[in-house]
Amino acid sequence: MTERTTDAELVIDIAGLHKSFGDFEALRGLDLRVERGQVHGFLGPNGAGKSTTIRVLLGLLRADAGRVRLLGGDPWRDVVALHRRLAYVPGDVSLWPSMTGGEAIDLLGSMRGGLDEGRRADLLQRFELDPSKRGRQYSKGNRQKVAIVAALASDVELLILDEPTSGLDPLMENVFQEVLEEAVGRGATVLLSSHIMAELETLADRLSIIRDGVIVESGTLTELRGQARTTVHADLATLPAHEQLSMLYDVELRGHRLTATVDSDRIGQAMEGLLPFGLTALTVEPPSLESLFLRLYEDEQTPDRR
């Protein structure tokens, strides 16, 4: 959120969004900007407000307060015009019990304004999906495939994907990543909500992390990593005292092996600090999205922790 772009380039532009359900405040001042051509990762645990945000973007829920612009329009008012330009994969895919997957794909595709026949056939084949099964016979993963094929078989500017791969096996997840990259290659913008870190690390250009209805971090993966801590494993000849390791966090000593984390911009300082103790082996792990994510959420649970 450091750089500002002009509104014309923003596909999603949310500022100060509030939404409550009765007494429960699901969104409390959420800001989200997604530029054209980006894959924007939307990260957060269950119940943080991801799906609520997406439903506001789809015009299913009405915002209580705040500014919401989608593809330059108002998602509540300009439903039909906007929805022709986007496709959506819900987190919980529920199909009509007696309708086959193929029928559901054609129905949703037609109501969006038509789908690409060639791509429909190609996607069915790559996802190994049998379109002649009835809705009630599909497993969760296969229901999700139906929704993914229905969404990706259309040529749209924006893909809104709410945990699209939570039921897919690793093979299918690979296929999904390929297919999504192809869509991006065609110029699509993607809002990808997920809590699968590896998927976001591979796909996302930018990330926004949501907690309790507000965005707590937003930026590119590198930017976010800069704020996170690197993990250091070191074998030491002599044991240091705790106060000699003030630049390290989460220090754990097991025999002569030290495990700790360090702010990414202070790695050099940490190495210098460790050298006097006879460094015999050293591994340095760059911060993973997961560690960043966990840190953000741990901070909430134990606010005083250093």
Added chain:
Amino acid sequence: MSAPSAIAGTPPLLRASLKHEARSFAPWIGIATALSVSSVIVYPWLFPEAVERRRFAATVGANPALGLIFGPAYDLSTVDGFNAWRSLSIGGFLTALGVIFIVVKASRGQEDSGQAELLASGVLGREARLLTALLMAGVCALAVGVVSFAFTVLCGGAWESSLLLSAGFTVTGLMFAAVAAVTAQIASDARTATSIAVAVLGVLFVLRGFLYSVSAPRWTAWANPLGWITETRPATGNHWWPLLLGLAFAAVFVAIGFALQVSRDFGQGLIASRPGPARGTARTPLALAIRINRGPVVSWSVAFVGLGVIFGYFIRTVRDLFSVNPALAEIFAKGATLPAELLAGFLATILTLIGIVAAIAGVQIVNRVRTEELEDRAEPVLATAVSRSRYLAPSVLLAFAAPALFILIAGVVIGALAAAAHIGLNFGYSPLQAVATIPAVWTVVALAVAVIGARPRVQIASWAGVLVSFGLTLFGPSFKLPGWALGISPYYHVPHVAAGTQDWRGLLWISLFTLAFLVIGFAGFRRRDVP
């Protein structure tokens, strides 16, 4: 049930299920109790004199249209006789309906939703789920009996006949819990299982009323499980032993249910689903609405042919009934003396009853919109280029068109049968009366549109129109309600087309309400959150 391990885990599952579901038993217990209690309270108050009671017995007891619903009236001149007639069949029917929902939801419905899978992987015997479902239904049926008995006796019902009446509710409930246990195994999903069980109940119920009303041979009553309950004759015979037949029936069907469950796979029915087309032809919201409601609409159409046949045969006997019992005139057309007017009133009553049933189908279609929302199927559709109004409109259109079609079907069948009998009713009258009834049905359906569109949280209120019009049409006249109160039911304003004078203005008024309800429903649906 085989080894104890097959039912392991039943007690905790039953406790947990009862804790979550027991509240849903309340309406069924409440309705049956209210039926019985209101009879014993209101009857002495309405008819304090013996003369009045006899007149009431003569007029109402012989009304064949009422007999269809309530069964034979053995003695309407005593409080308990009246209560037995008014409550036994309806109370039993509603209890049966309640337990069917309970059993299917707790067995088949759990499998469909995936909750059962979670439990099945725990320490839970194969047959524990069905057993739990049946025990829950048993608790509900027993509660209906105990509560209705206690309150009826407290309010002045006789001890033995009230106990027998309440036992009749309970046994009817047990029988259909067992029927539902079987249909839950046969069908491939919960909705179908419920539909089959309710259809069995409905057919047996209508057959009972019909066969008693046309004085069919005695064995026809004994061939029908619901007939056994009628044959207990609370207050007029107090026969207890037919209840044993009911219990035996329940035991046999429970055994069949368990046997079938063992022989099928988890989540599958005996009627397996076949693969379907890989390409879809439904491409618009209207096509989707038709697709979703196709099955029920076809079944309802068949049901209305059946209703038409039954009422059509009924109307053929009307002349005999009139000659035997001139007091019938009181009910069908106040102050009417000409046979033509009597017949016109009779026809209108019959088509009103058919209209009330048709409205049920319409309200069901409207409620389907809410189900689609709650089961997350509306969401992907509304995420396409379909506006809220365009999503709602096809279902509303269908909810208006289908009941209209149903009434017309029944009207044509009745008209044909009546014309063939040469009772002085031309073929055209019945279809015309059917057309005149349609606007009243639409008012009831439109109320459901208003509720589902604007205030879906009170979804149950969408049935208010059906319940109120049903109550006012059937119970209103027998409780001597004033005209304005009867006028709350839209059916009250339907003109009698076969009579000499007709007033069509009433239809205009109720159609204004229809329009207002629709505006509320559509405006509300555009403005609210989904789901």
